[in-house]
Amino acid sequence: MLGELFKGLGTTLRYMFKQPVTVQYPEVKRPVRERFRGRHELKRFADGKERCIGCSLCAAACPADAILVVPAENDPDNMRSHGERYAATYEINMLRCIFCGYCEDACPTNAIVLEHQYELSFYDRRASIFTKEMLLVPEDKGHGDPPPILTQLNRAPSPPAQIDL
DSSP, X not given: OHHHHHHHHHHHHHHHTSOOOOOOTTTSOOOOOTTXXXXXXXXXXXXXXXXXXXXXXXXXXXXXXXXEEXXXXXXXXXXXXXXXXXXXXXXXXXXXXXXXXXXXHHOTTOOEEEOSOOOOOOSSSGGGEEOHHHXXXXXXXXXXXXXXXXXXXXXXXXXXXXOOO
């Protein structure tokens, strides 16, 4: 019994005089791995039109049933996407999402992409439902930038979210 006590105290004394490894989180953000799945984003084509064609394959593939897609017919005068339909309503319940990436794999146009943003917090349940307006990349950004870690490594994103169809 005394041997285990001295062994534990030895470990404590060994680390007591070492410099602690602390990340000052709000100011310094840790880089994430290439395969990290964070906040969802709905991408656009380079011409500003939405990639999502409202096919609901992402909602069908989601094991947690966290995605709601309500498709609508595209107006020929005001085209929102290149297909016949677009997603009139696109919502993701982030409390139910398990960040598995099945929605990303199921999407035929690479519209939904799990990016590398990990700061997802909210104070009430209503704020946990991300709407289409919250998920959609702004028009001036076109199809969105690749994650910073991939630009540093000079590698293409996987899956290739920047491919124009």
